[in-house]
Amino acid sequence: MQAMAKKQEKSKKDAKTEVETEATGMNCIFCKILDGIIPARKFYEDDTAIAFLDINPASPGHSLVVPRHHFKTIADGTQEIIAGTFVAVKNVAELVKTRMNCDGLNIMVNQGRDAGQVIEHFHVHVVPRYKGDNIHIIPPDRKMSDEKLDEILDKLK
Ligand code: 5GP
Ligand code: ZN
Numbered sequence: 019m020q021a022m023a024k025k026q027e028k029s030k031k032d033a034k035t036e037v038e039t040e041a042t043g044m045n046c047i048f049c050k051i052l053d054g055i056i057p058a059r060k061f062y063e064d065d066t067a068i069a070f071l072d073i074n075p076a077s078p079g080h081s082l083v084v085p086r087h088h089f090k091t092i093a094d095g096t097q098e099i100i101a102g103t104f105v106a107v108k109n110v111a112e113l114v115k116t117r118m119n120c121d122g123l124n125i126m127v128n129q130g131r132d133a134g135q136v137i138e139h140f141h142v143h144v145v146p147r148y149k150g151d152n153i154h155i156i157p158p159d160r161k162m163s164d165e166k167l168d169e170i171l172d173k174l175k
Contacts, residue, residue: 046139047139085141110144
């Protein structure tokens with residue numbers, strides 16, 4: 019009987035999780051910024067995306083380009099929205115480069131928790147780089163054998 023009650027309790031919990039997952043957009047910080055519920059230092063917008071300053075910037079001018087639609091991964095967005103978002107990324111990158119007079123930019127997406135995605139609303143980081151800024155976000159170089167590289171190529175072709 020107790021086991022039954024526990025099972026019912028668990029399935030209630032699962033149901034709750036499902037509802038919360040479906041409503042992610044409503045609990046999403048970036049959706050709230052898009053809706054004007056949470057303030058942000060917005061400096062760019064077009065039909066597809068907006069851009070604002072990251073609240074904890076890696077460097078001065080670190081910006082986030084955020085599509086107006088809520089979706090988590092690049093696979094979840096339509097081709098049109100992904101294309102439009104990257105047009106916004108180009109515009110924002112040029113704007114940031116010119117106005118911040120930086121020496122370079124890292125333009126990147128963290129997808130999935132293991133890759134560092136914290137906010138589950140697709141976004142592109144535009145991080146200005148300044149000579150000697152001592153930021154380490156470039157992927158490490160690692161040696162790999164020709165056999166292993168060919169094996170991977172076979173998987174991708
Ligand atoms: P992620 O790790 O998901 O790729 O990046 C999320 C980014 O959003 C982080 O760099 C974090 O500093 C930024 N962020 C989180 N919450 C807020 C917020 O409320 N406002 C702004 N402007 N940025 C935020
Ligand atoms: Zn969202």
